[in-house]
Every structure is written in structure tokens, then in C-alpha cells.
Amino acid sequence: MLQPVLFVVDDEAESLQALTRELASRYGSHYRVVARVSATDALASLTRLRADGEAVSLILADQWMPETTGIELLARARELHPTARRGLLISWGDRSAVAPILQAAALGQIEFYLPKPSWSPDEQFHLVVTESLAEWWRQQGGRFEAVTVIGEDLHPRSHEIRDLLTRNSVPFGFHHSASEQGREALQRLGVPRDRVPVVALYSGVVLVDPTNAEVGQALGVDVQPPERVYDVAIVGAGPAGLASAVYGASEGLRTAVLEGEAFGGQAGTSSLIRNYPGFPWGVSGVELAWRTYQQAWTFGTHFVYGNPAVSLAGDGGMHVVALEDGSEVRSRAVIIATGMSYRRLTGAGLEPLVGAGVYYGAATVQAQAMAGKHAYVVGGGNSAGQAALHLAKYASRVSILVRSSSLAASMSEYLIREIGSASNVDVRFGVDVVGGEGAGRLEHLQLRDRVSGATESVPAAGLFVLIGGQPFTEWLPESVNRDRWGFVLTGSDIDRWPLDRAPLLFETSLPGVFAVGDVRHGSVKRVASAVGEGSICIRLVHEYLAAS
Numbered sequence: 330m331l332q333p334v335l336f337v338v339d340d341e342a343e344s345l346q347a348l349t350r351e352l353a354s355r356y357g358s359h360y361r362v363v364a365r366v367s368a369t370d371a372l373a374s375l376t377r378l379r380a381d382g383e384a385v386s387l388i389l390a391d392q393w394m395p396e397t398t399g400i401e402l403l404a405r406a407r408e409l410h411p412t413a414r415r416g417l418l419i420s421w422g423d424r425s426a427v428a429p430i431l432q433a434a435a436l437g438q439i440e441f442y443l444p445k446p447s448w449s450p451d452e453q454f455h456l457v458v459t460e461s462l463a464e465w466w467r468q469q470g471g472r473f474e475a476v477t478v479i480g481e482d483l484h485p486r487s488h489e490i491r492d493l494l495t496r497n498s499v500p501f502g503f504h505h506s507a508s509e510q511g512r513e514a515l516q517r518l519g520v521p522r523d524r525v526p527v528v529a530l531y532s533g534v535v536l537v538d539p540t541n542a543e544v545g546q547a548l549g550v551d552v553q554p555p556e557r558v559y560d561v562a563i564v565g566a567g568p569a570g571l572a573s574a575v576y577g578a579s580e581g582l583r584t585a586v587l588e589g590e591a592f593g594g595q596a597g598t599s600s601l602i603r604n605y606p607g608f609p610w611g612v613s614g615v616e617l618a619w620r621t622y623q624q625a626w627t628f629g630t631h632f633v634y635g636n637p638a639v640s641l642a643g644d645g646g647m648h649v650v651a652l653e654d655g656s657e658v659r660s661r662a663v664i665i666a667t668g669m670s671y672r673r674l675t676g677a678g679l680e681p682l683v684g685a686g687v688y689y690g691a692a693t694v695q696a697q698a699m700a701g702k703h704a705y706v707v708g709g710g711n712s713a714g715q716a717a718l719h720l721a722k723y724a725s726r727v728s729i730l731v732r733s734s735s736l737a738a739s740m741s742e743y744l745i746r747e748i749g750s751a752s753n754v755d756v757r758f759g760v761d762v763v764g765g766e767g768a769g770r771l772e773h774l775q776l777r778d779r780v781s782g783a784t785e786s787v788p789a790a791g792l793f794v795l796i797g798g799q800p801f802t803e804w805l806p807e808s809v810n811r812d813r814w815g816f817v818l819t820g821s822d823i824d825r826w827p828l829d830r831a832p833l834l835f836e837t838s839l840p841g842v843f844a845v846g847d848v849r850h851g852s853v854k855r856v857a858s859a860v861g862e863g864s865i866c867i868r869l870v871h872e873y874l875a876a877s
Contacts, residue, residue, distance in 0.1 A: 332361045333386040333465075334378060338371040338402065339364075339418065340394040344445060348389070348418070351446045355455055356462075360386065368396040375409045385410040386465045387458065391418045391445075392426050400433040407438070408752070411722040412468065414461040417442040437718065437747035441610040464613065468600075468693075475548075476501040479511050480526030482698070483770045485684030486538065487526040492694045493541060496591035496598065498619040499548065541590065542635030542654070550634040553656045559583045559631075561870050562650050562660035564638045565801070567594020568856045569846025570666030571621040572863030578628035580867060585658055586630055587650065589637025593618025594668040595797065595847070596856050598690040599712055600719035603743055605856055615693070617856070633658075638667075639804050641842070646877070648841060661877065662870045665809075665817060665837070665844040666863065667801035671794055674707070676775065677764040679792075686771025687792045690716075695791060699724040702790035705774060707762055709736050710854070713795040714744035720793065721754050729756045732779065765792065800848045810838040817844035822851065830876075833869045835862060841873055 335352050339345040349364045356362070363378075365371040371390070378385055388406050390399035403415040417439045419426045426442075433439045441461065446454040476494060480487030482505050494501045504511035506525045518535050520527050528536040534547045542552045561577050563570045566588035577584040591597055599614035608617075626632065633652070640651040641663065650658045671689040673680075679687055688695055690712065696719055704724040706717045709731040721727045729748070736745050736756065748754050757776075763784065764775035774789040800815045810818040810825060818824065823838045835843045845862040847854055852862065 331383055332359060333384045335360045335362045335387050335389075336371070336375065336378075336385055336413075337362070337364050337389040337418075338366070338368065338394075338399075339391040339445075340366055340368075340396075341391070342366060344391070347449075348445065351449055351451065351454065352458075355450065356458075360462075368394050368402050371402060372405060372409075375406055379409045384469075385413040386462055387414045387416065389416045389418050392423075392429065398429065400429055400438055403433075404438045412465070414441075414465050415439050416457070416461065418445050419443075420445055421447060435743060435746050436750040438750070464616075467613065467616070470500075470502070473500050474502040475499055475531050476544075477514065477529045478503045478526060479506055479514050479520075479529070481506055483685035484526065488684040488688070488694065490526055490528060490539075490544065493544070493591050495694050496593055496615060496618075498592075498615055540635065545634040551632060552634060552636050553652070553654070554585055554587075554633050554658045555631050556583070556585070557657070557659055558647075559585045559658060559660040560874065561585075561662045561664060561867075562587065562648070562658045563664045563666055564650060565594065565666035565668055565846070565848070566592045566618075566622070566632070567666060567668045567846055567859065568596050568618075568621070569668070569859040569863035569866075570594075570664070571618065571625055572860040573664050573666060573845065573866055574625035574630040575621060575628060576864045576867040577870065578625055578630040580871070582867070582870070584625075584630045585633060585660070586625070587633045587636070587638050587652070587658065589635060589653070592622050592632075595671070595690065595712060596859075598693065598795075599715045600693050600696075601715055602711075602856055604741055613693075614856075637804075641805055641809070641839075643839075661841065662873055663842045664863075664866055664870070665802075665805070665842065665848055666846050668847045669797045670799045670801060672796045672798045674762055674794055676762050679762070679765045682765055682767060682771045685769065686767060686790065687765060687794070689794050693719065695793075696720050696723050699791050701725050703728070703788060704791040704793065705730055705762075705787075705789050706793045706795065708795035709733060709739045710795065710797065711739075711741055711744060712797075713793075714740050714748055716793050716795055717754055718744070718747055718751060720791075721751050724790075725753065727751075727754045729754065730760045730762060730776070731756060731758050732761060734758050762792065765789070797847070797854070802848060806839070808839050809842065812850045816850040816852075817848055818850050819844050833872060835866050835869055836873070841877070843869060 353362045390402045392399040399417050421444050443457045524537050546552045560582040563573050563586045574586045596614040597618045601611040603611040636652045638650050642649050647659045648663045700723045703726040704720050706729045717727045717729050759779040761777045763777045773786050777784045802815045819835045845866045846859040
């Protein structure tokens with residue numbers, strides 16, 4: 330691979346020279362810096378770079394140029410290099426740029442803005458550039474492969490392993506078992522082609538069709554609890570569970586987190602969360618989950634991976650969480666933070682195509698495979714909107730299928746605006762997916778108009794389903810009250826309460842057991858609110874433990 334390009338355009342020659350020097354001095358060893366002094370030259374160069382197949386990782390453009398504005402240039406550059414990060418350059422104190430920046434950010438025309446460097450080295454300038462490049466590499470797959478997966482591209486288990494590695498921030502590479510690299514790797518490892526998927530670690534460990542727990546154990550993650558007794562056991566490592574872990578461990582509680590699948594929960598599948606406080610230009614769900622996991626771990630949280638909880642019972646004032654392999658965790662208090670799963674579609678022919686064109690919340694893994702193809706997204710929430718915009722960087726066309734007549738009730742306004750401004754994204758309202766078909770992979774979808782009842786068959790390379798609604802609560806005992814949809818009742822919503830005192834805010838009908846985040850009845854389905862509930866719950870755990 331040629332060195333990725335850092336592209337900068339500024340019509341002021343002196344300013345352009347300073348920018349070029351600053352970029353070349355810091356990044357010149359690993360990137361090729363291309364500078365242009367006019368918008369016309371810039372677009373011509375970007376067109377040539379696309380024709381030559383060169384990777385452009387970052388495009389920086391001055392806002393005020395005589396031929397066009399930087400925002401207009403970056404909007405056109407998006408069509409040429411959709412995966413490149415786009416930043417607007419402004420001068421310190423330029424108040425005239427405020428309104429254009431706000432409008433461009435709302436429409437997704439830029440991903441960030443930054444003042445031009447005023448001294449050298451300007452570390453604030455480089456901080457923004459470096460974080461942007463790190464995100465570009467994360468989406469490209471990076472260069473270091475801690476794990477190599479060899480399998481069939483359209484095999485469900487191969488897809489699941491790649492999805493789990495992505496959501497758990499493990500850098501990996503993938504080789505199709507029929508490719509030259511795949512065949513050579515299998516021969517070198519001594520594994521027959523019919524035994525895929527194969528997971529090979531940089532340490533030399535080779536796993537053939539492994540379970541999640543086996544992959545986690547090979548990567549050095551605990552699959553059984555290091556201790557048997559804790560102050561608080563948190564079941565689920567989505568935003569709510571991870572926030573509980575940070576506050577619990579930092580406040581001196583012996584804390585364990587039990588996660589069967591992937592850190593980050595549903596939020597971990599989001600390609601970009603734009604409305605989380607503290608991240609003005611957004612943060613991927615994977616990055617947010619990874620940072621919070623590291624924070625909780627450094628405070629002393631014990632994480633148990635790939636060994637899901639299967640039951641909850643009481644034993645002499647303690648709560649016992651039984652795990653799939655027969656081991657158990659005993660804890661004085663328990664926080665249920667298992668979240669929700671994406672609801673499965675029931676249309677004819679869809680289930681056999683899961684992992685072979687039909688995916689549940691997996692846009693990040695399969696996005697690049699949609700290059701030049703037509704992809705469909707089912708759902709009207711924020712996760713669906715984020716997935717569609719991410720897919721649009723690669724797919725020739727993305728269609729969002731929504732059962733209702735509007736996005737306003739379920740999707741944030743900033744996403745609705747971005748979708749409206751994306752030239753290759755459209756929204757179809759009042760539509761159901763009633764079937765799918767294809768020879769070994771998805772090739773066509775059957776759609777039905779909810780008003781007229783008319784059905785049509787449309788070509789489709791991928792269907793990404795992001796409709797929530799099914800809480801992970803089947804493992805809980807009957808003593809934990811739930812509503813008719815399976816969400817856990819807490820506080821004043823509880824039907825039956827065994828003690829004289831009133832239940833605490835997030836306490837369930839089983840004293841000392843709490844529920845937070847999406848799994849809780851009446852919760853607000855947003856990442857920030859889940860984090861808030863998780864952190865508040867630790868205060869309630871302290872109160873419960875003090876009275877016990």
C-alpha cells in the first residue's frame with residue numbers, strides 16, 4: 330500500500346507553506362503530504378488521486394478562498410473520497426466562520442474544524458489531526474493484526490467472529506479460505522479447508538472453529554471470575570454496565586462485570602455517536618466502549634468474558650449468578666445491565682441468509698464489502714441512521730426502510746439532517762421486509778407497502794437490521810418482575826415487593842438486585858442516559874449495602 334495522503338488546500342501561500350511544514354514534520358515519515366493553493370487545483374488533484382487508486386486519509390481546507398469556500402470544497406471532495414476525514418481550517422478569532430461551521434456540521438459536510446497552527450509545534454492542532462487519523466485507520470482496519478481469521482466470507486460463524494473482534498477492539502485481518510493467502514495460511518497451519526473458521530493469534534496459538542470464550546481466553550481475558558465473592562456483580566458491559574463498573578471500582582467496591590458477547594452492547598455497533606457529551610465531532614461506539622473498559626479495568630474491575638449468565642438466585646443474604654460453564658459469582662448486590670438485542674425479522678428466506686448478506690447491527694464489519702453495491706438498512710432509530718451514513722461511504726446506494734411515516738419520533742434531528750444531505754441515501758417510509766432470496770447469499774429482497782399491500786422484489790447486496798426491542802432477561806428468575814415485553818420493572822413500578830421499606834430507585838422486586846440501561850422498563854434509549862443510570866446505581870448499591 331502506498332503512503333496515505335494528507336491533503337491540504339489554502340489560497341494564502343504563506344499559510345499553506347506553514348501548514349505543509351507542520352504536517353510534514355510530524356507525519357511525513359508515514360504519509361504523503363499534498364498541498365494545493367487553489368480549489369480548482371485541489372479538485373483536479375483529488376480526482377487524479379481517486380483515478381490512481383490512492384488512499385486519502387485526511388483533507389484540510391481553508392474556509393475563505395476566492396473560488397469557493399472550504400465547506401463547498403469538502404462537500405465535493407466527499408464524493409471523490411468518501412472515507413477521508415474532512416476538516417475545515419479557520420483563522421483564530423474568525424467569527425464569520427461560526428454560522429457556516431454550524432450548518433456544515435449539521436449536514437455532515439465536515440467532521441471537524443480547527444484553527445490553523447499559530448506556532449510550531451502546535452500540539453492542539455496535532456491532537457485533532459492525530460485523533461482523526463486514528464479513526465481513519467480504525468475504519469480501514471489498521472496495519473497490525475493481533476489475530477488473523479481464515480474462513481468463508483459468507484459463513485455465519487466467520488462473520489460472528491469478525492464482528493466480535495471488531496466490537497472488542499481487537500485488530501485483525503481476514504483471508505477467504507479459497508484465496509491464495511487463505512490457502513497458504515491453512516497449509517502453513519496444518520488445518521484442512523473444511524475446518525474453517527480458523528483464528529490464528531500473533532502469539533502462535535491456533536484455534537479451529539472456536540467459541541467466544543476460547544477466543545477470549547487465548548487473548549488473555551478471564552473467562553471465569555478470578556474471585557468468587559464480590560460487593561457488586563454487573564451483568565452486561567454496555568454503556569450502563571461499564572459506567573457502573575467505573576464508579577463501583579473507583580469507590581472501593583469489589584466489582585465484577587460479566588459479558589458474554591462484546592463490550593459496548595448495542596452502542597458498540599454504532600459507527601459514530603455524535604451527541605455524547607465531550608466528543609464534539611463524535612466517537613465510535615467501539616472507541617467509547619474501549620475507553621470506558623480501560624477506565625474500569627485500571628480501577629480494579631474484574632471482567633469475565635464469553636461466559637454468559639444463565640441464572641440468578643439467593644443464598645443466605647448473597648446473590649449467586651450462575652455462568653454457562655457451571656462456575657458462579659457470589660455477590661452482595663447485582664446490577665442487571667444486559668440491554669436489548671436487535672429484533673429478528675420473520676420474512677421468508679431471511680434467516681438462512683444471516684451472515685450471508687443479512688446482518689443484525691453489523692454495519693461496521695461489512696461496510697467495505699458493500700463497495701459499489703446497493704445496501705438496505707431496516708430501522709428508524711439512531712443506530713440505523715448511523716449505520717446508513719457509514720455504509721454510504723462505500724455503497725453506491727443506501728436505502729433506509731422504516732415502518733412508520735416519519736423519523737422524527739425515533740431519530741435525533743442531527744442524523745435526520747445528515748441523511749437528508751447525503752446524495753446516495755434515501756428513506757422509504759411505510760415499508761416492511763417480507764422476504765429475501767439468493768443463491769448462497771442475499772441477492773433480492775421482497776418489500777411490502779404497509780398501506781396498499783403491494784409487494785415488490787428489489788436487488789440487494791446487504792440488509793442491515795437495527796430494530797431493537799428484545800431485552801436480555803430470559804435468564805432471570807420469576808421473582809424479578811418484568812413488563813409484558815420482558816423489560817425489568819424497578820422502583821415504584823414494581824408489582825410485588827417483599828420488604829417494609831420502599832424499593833430504591835433502580836432496585837428490582839428482588840432486594841439488592843438493580844436494573845439499569847435499556848433493559849429497564851421506562852428507560853430512555855440513549856447512551857448518555859444509560860451511563861447516567863449506571864453511575865447513579867452505584868450510589869444506590871452503597872445505600873443498600875450500608876443497610877444490610
